[in-house]
Structures are given as C-alpha cells and as structure tokens.
Amino acid sequence: MNGSRFARRARRARRPISVDAHPARAVRVSILLAVLLSAVPGFWACRAVETGATRLDRDGARYTLRLDGEPVVSFTVPALGPAGAPRVDVADLDGPEKGWRRVRLVWDLEAPAAQDELAVRFDLLFEPELWWAPHLAPEEGTVVAQHVFRSPALIAAAGPRVLTVVPDLDLVGARPENPWFLDLDAPKRAMALGLSKTDVPEHVLFRKVPGQVFRPGRVELGFFISAAVDPEPVKDPWAGAASFLWSRWGRPLYAKGEPIPGPLRSYVRRTYDWAFRGWAPFVWQEFDLGGRRVGAPQFIVNVSQSPNSPEPWFQRESLSIWNQAWFSSLRSASGLFRYARAALDEGLMAKARMTKELALAAPVADGLFPSVIATPNEEVPVDGRKLPRPRPWSEARWTNSDRTPVEHGITADWYHVLDMSVTALAMLRWHDELEKDARLLDYARAYGERLLRLQDEAGYFPGWLHPETHAPGPVMNRTPESSLSATFLLKLADMTGEPRFRAAALRAVDAVVADIVPRGRWLDFETFWSCSAWGKDRYLDRPVERNALYKQNTLSMFWTAEALLAAWRATGRALYLDWGRRTLDELSMAQQVWQPPFIHVPALGGFGVMNADGEWNDSRQSLFAELFLDYADATGETAFRERGLAALEAGFVMMYCPENPKVKAMWERVYPWFGPADYGFTMENYGHGGRTSPEGEGMGVFTIYDWGNGAAAEAVLRVLDHRPELKSELDPQR
Structure with missing residues (x-):
C-alpha cells in the first residue's frame, strides 16, 4: 500500500460524494430572515420578502417571519458603537443546501469600540415542544461559548415544524478578541447568537464577562437559518442541522484528508x-x-x-x-x-x-x-x-x-449493571469472533440469567446493586444505561437461540423509546x-x-x-x-x-x-x-x-x-x-x-x-x- 499522505488525499478526492439530504424524511420549507439595511432609511418600508410558503414582514423596527401565514420568529439587528447598524447581506443557498439562507451582518469600524455584547436575539412566536443547544446555559448570563462549537446550532421544534439557526463557521474565531456565543432561554422563548468575552466559572459552564473591545476594521456576524416540515411518524429535529453541517464543512475537510493524513x-x-x-x-x-x-x-x-x-x-x-x-x-x-x-x-x-x-x-x-x-x-x-x-x-x-x-450511599463496592453488561457483551463477541471459549459463553449466560430477574415492570434494568443484598440503589434505575443491557441480551439470544433473552431486550428498548428518546433524557x-x-x-x-x-x-x-x-x-x-x-x-x-x-x-x-x-x-x-x-x-x-x-x-x-x-x-x-x-x-x-x-x-x-x-x-x-x-x-x- 502506498502510505503517502498525498496519495491518500488523492484517493479521497476521487471518491464520489453524495449528499445526505434526508429525502424521505423532510420536506424543506425555506425561511428567509432578511434584516434591516442599516444606512438606507425606509428601504424596507412596506416590503415583504417571500420564498415559498415563508414571508418576512417589517413593522417598524421589528421583523417577523411567517410560515404558511403563521408567525414563526422575529428579531432585531444590533448596532455596534459609532458604526451603528450593519450592512446586511442575505443569500439563498441552492443545490444540496437549498432551503437554507445565509445572513451576514457587516460593520466597518474606523476606531476602537468598547461594547460588552453584540448579538442578534430571536424571539420565537410559537410554542416549541423541543429545544436544543449544544451546551447548557442554566442561568441568565451563562452562554454556549465558542469553545463548544463542535456542531453548533440552535433548534426549536413543534409538531412537524423545525426552526434551525447555525452560526456561520467561516466567520467564527476570525477575531480572537471577540469570541462567539449562543444562548437559549426557553421560558422567554428566545435564542441569541453573538459576540462576547466569556469565562469558565466552573467545570464546565461559560459566563459572559465585560471588557470586550472591537478593534478598527471589518466586523462580521452571520448565521444560516432554515425551517423544515417533517411529515414522518418519527420526528428527527436534528436531521437538517446534522446534514447541513457535515455537507458544508465536514465533508470538504474529510475529502482533503483530515483529520490525519497518513495510513492508520x-x-x-x-x-x-x-x-x-x-x-x-x-x-x-x-x-x-x-x-x-x-x-x-x-x-x-x-x-x-x-x-x-x-x-x-x-x-x-x-x-x-x-x-x-x-x-x-x-x-x-x-x-x-x-x-x-x-x-x-x-x-x-x-x-x-x-x-x-x-x-x-x-x-x-x-x-x-x-x-x-x-x-x-x-x-x-x-x-x-x-x-x-x-x-x-x-x-x-x-x-x-x-x-x-456516593451522596446517595452508593460506593465502589456496589455492582454496576452497566459495567457487567459491557463486559459480558465483550465476552460474547470474543467467543463469536476471535476464538471459541465455552467459559466466556457460560460466564456471560449466567449473568444474562440474573439480568432477566433484575428487569422491572416497565422494562428497565437497575443502575447499581447493593454488594450484599443485591437490591437496587435509590437512584438511576430507569435510565438509558438499560440500552446497553438490551444489546447484550440480543447478542445472547442470537448465540443461544433462546427467545426469552430477546423478549427482555425488546422490552427494554421499547421502554427507552417511549420514555428516554423523545425527551432527550x-x-x-x-x-x-x-x-x-x-x-x-x-x-x-x-x-x-x-x-x-x-x-x-x-x-x-x-x-x-x-x-x-x-x-x-x-x-x-x-x-x-x-x-x-x-x-x-x-x-x-x-x-x-x-x-x-x-x-x-x-x-x-x-x-x-x-x-x-x-x-x-x-x-x-x-x-x-x-x-x-x-x-x-x-x-x-x-x-x-x-x-x-x-x-x-x-x-x-x-x-x-x-x-x-x-x-x-x-x-x-x-x-x-x-x-x-x-x-x-x-x-x-x-x-x-x-x-x-x-x-x-x-x-x-x-x-x-x-x-x-x-x-x-x-x-x-x-x-x-x-x-x-x-x-x-x-x-x-x-
């Protein structure tokens, strides 16, 4: 094999690229979030921008987006010091990214400007059933700092409708002294995207701090926004964001040979x-x-x-x-x-x-x-x-x-069901894939028999077991840790041919689907x-x-x-x-x-x-x-x-x-x-x-x-x- 990193990158570049657009899942309805063109008084007066079933209306300084006639979100464009309101560039994306809009705000600063925060606030005009951000911001003043912008987005969904805002990663980090943040305040039905200095007050949350200064020159803040209608029985609020983020940024880097250039x-x-x-x-x-x-x-x-x-x-x-x-x-x-x-x-x-x-x-x-x-x-x-x-x-x-x-009395002496299931599953895989060793199968089967007796009426397996009585502890007895035990039991059923292991596993899976997955617990x-x-x-x-x-x-x-x-x-x-x-x-x-x-x-x-x-x-x-x-x-x-x-x-x-x-x-x-x-x-x-x-x-x-x-x-x-x-x-x- 040619181990050259350049040969490897060339192989990747030749690889056909297809786009994960989730065609069977989502019917995209584009949202155009246009914003106030800063220096042109009256430019947007009495004007509505329409794309498909969406319309953006202006009422004074307020902008309201409507989807199929219903209001979805409103926002206001921020001013930056003496530069005032920004120039606004809005672009409709096409091809595999059709349905997304890029909104870019631009200020040209002639002198330094001290301003602790520069942010766009989004006020939602519907009642979301699901909210999502990549990090917790549990109190006013805490935010999602750019440090955790791995696949950053803000998502709100109700029924089949999904509103998604993605920071423009081509701009994030361009000014190290003006770091980015996201925020989500569900009781106020508000989201935000902007620039502010942050600190790390505890492991690991981020809080805005004062002292931000913008040096002279070009300042940019931007985002992509989309709405999707998902008609499928199983709603997937992350499908659009995951696909967009990978196709726009992940796939091009991967095709170039990232994250490492040589053979493994x-x-x-x-x-x-x-x-x-x-x-x-x-x-x-x-x-x-x-x-x-x-x-x-x-x-x-x-x-x-x-x-x-x-x-x-x-x-x-x-x-x-x-x-x-x-x-x-x-x-x-x-x-x-x-x-x-x-x-x-x-x-x-x-x-x-x-x-x-x-x-x-x-x-x-x-x-x-x-x-x-x-x-x-x-x-x-x-x-x-x-x-x-x-x-x-x-x-x-x-x-x-x-x-x-330990604060609930559970110490290292207690058995952890998850850990036992991990090891028993590894034993089955060793026996199945590496070398036949009846001791592995017998050991795992004995544990599987015990696991069946631990399953509760809802289908869950407990978290920790007392070292002497083997009774479940007071907390963490109905969690998605049960999913790993289900995978183990399905493997055990496959290797032994005994349907009771399969039945118990499916009960656990059904419990997790009913209670854990929809709520993100x-x-x-x-x-x-x-x-x-x-x-x-x-x-x-x-x-x-x-x-x-x-x-x-x-x-x-x-x-x-x-x-x-x-x-x-x-x-x-x-x-x-x-x-x-x-x-x-x-x-x-x-x-x-x-x-x-x-x-x-x-x-x-x-x-x-x-x-x-x-x-x-x-x-x-x-x-x-x-x-x-x-x-x-x-x-x-x-x-x-x-x-x-x-x-x-x-x-x-x-x-x-x-x-x-x-x-x-x-x-x-x-x-x-x-x-x-x-x-x-x-x-x-x-x-x-x-x-x-x-x-x-x-x-x-x-x-x-x-x-x-x-x-x-x-x-x-x-x-x-x-x-x-x-x-x-x-x-x-x-």
Missing part, C-alpha cells in the same frame, strides 16, 4: 510499541491470581512515568485494571488479539489471552461480578518528598468503578459522577428550566442507537431503525465538523462528551466509529460512512508521534523532554477544561490505554476484520 497502520504499531516496549515497565501489569497467570495494561499512566521524565514518578489514582463502560481491558485485548493473530506474534497473543483470563477470574455471586481489580497506594519518600506509589498485586482486591452517586453514570458534577443536586432527573434540556451525555445516545439497530436487525421492524437514526443524528451533533482557529490540534471527526463539559477529540470517538458505519450500511447514507471513518481516524489525533507533526510540536511545547521513547503516548481528549492556547493549554498529562491509544487501535482492527474492503485505505499491517 503506523498509529496501531505505535500503540503496541508504546504499551509493550517503551512504557511497558509501567503500562503492562502481569501477576498470578488464583492459580492463573493474568495481565493487562494498567488503568492510567502519567507523564512522570515516561522513560524521559526529569522528575521522580508517582502513581495517579490507584494501580488498577478495569472492565467497565469507559475502560474495558477485555475490549482492548480483543484488538491486541487481532493484531497478534495477523502478525503471528506469540508474545502479544499471550498477553491478549492473559487479559481474557483476568476477566474470567472476576468472582461471581449469583451471576454478578466486579469490574475493577486494584491495589492500594502508599506514601513513599523520594528525594525529600512523599509520593504515592502502589502496593504489590499480591495485596489487590476486587471492587468496582468509583464513579458512583440522556442520563448515565458519566453525566454526574465523572469530572462534571454540576447539576447532580438539582437536575438528577429533571431538565434545566432555562434551556428545557436535561444534562445529557453522549454515551447514552450511543448505547441507545446501538440497541435500536440491534433490535431492527433482530425483528425487521422499520420503526426501530427510524428511532435509531433519529438518535444517531442527535449524537452527530456532538461530532466535530470543522477546524476552528482556536482548536490547535486536528478536530474533524472527534466527539465531545456532554452538554456541560469541554472535551474535544474524546476517546469515545473510537467506540462510536463502527456504529456510524453500521448505520451507513442500513440506511445507505454516505454521510454516516464518512463520519464513522473520520471518527476512527480521530482516535489517533492526540498521539505523540512523528506521524502527527502538529500535535507532536504541541506536546513538546508542554513537555520539552518528550522523545522517541514516548511515541504512542495519547491523551484521551483535548481542551477538557474549556480553554486552549497555542502554547499547549488543553493537552493533558496522562494516557489511559483502554480509553486512548489501545481503544483506538482496537476499533481500527475490529473495523478491518468486519469490513476487509477498507484494508486498502486503513490497513494497519506492514
């Missing part, structure tokens, strides 16, 4: 060289457990453990190995198994099988099992200071993830018990009033879209595929579709985490990638295929290696002592705290093999095994 083979090799050679003394853990030789990469390593580190090393968190929804050592080992099998590498194959043995060694109690094995830390004196370092594996104990609602363990704890005291199971949105996490969307696709495959019911596509479109709104000037690493294809956190290029993109390819197969949508492949590549963007020259330079700004022994080091995300800088702010300090390079390598190897036709483009082997 070298990144996979870098991963395993880093884990099992360069950083092996810290990454790879191998020990005896109950008469078995087991092993796996440890949960997390940090820059102090680099062979080049000038400082003594310390242990971040505890020395541990996880089989959990984020960090699945068994899932990562399946990738190592595929790699070793193709390379005929007996040493790596032995390591993959040791990780399988570790998963099987987790003790079972009535079908339930723990997800983490860990050793305690101790304080060790080193060079005059005390540093945390781990005790030996002989002192390890089984436990569970500590990302729990995307709550799971990560939503409140990871790094972003905001809202757990008030919004554990209710929406944020100002935004009419729940705090939402993308993992729940992924598990649900995956379960709906599995349900469609199992039953052939088109409704499952329709709901799945809607959910995948909603998930798509967390995918990065452009290259912002304030994001200093390649951005295309990566994903954010939730609507109250700041990550770009989060490692979940590797988990999501194949699902987009699966939906491309099911629906014929080219955009899903492109999104999936871009996500697959994005998994390696944060890797320190020569293949990523821009990112390599950023790492070396932060850690000048990084060198060849560190090639393969991969941070799980970028810009996590809501800030970035050209000097390296936002790069991070650690690698989680199972939620970083190991996860990315596994995803590539799995996709290639499932889709050998992609080998010519993605083949990671020499």
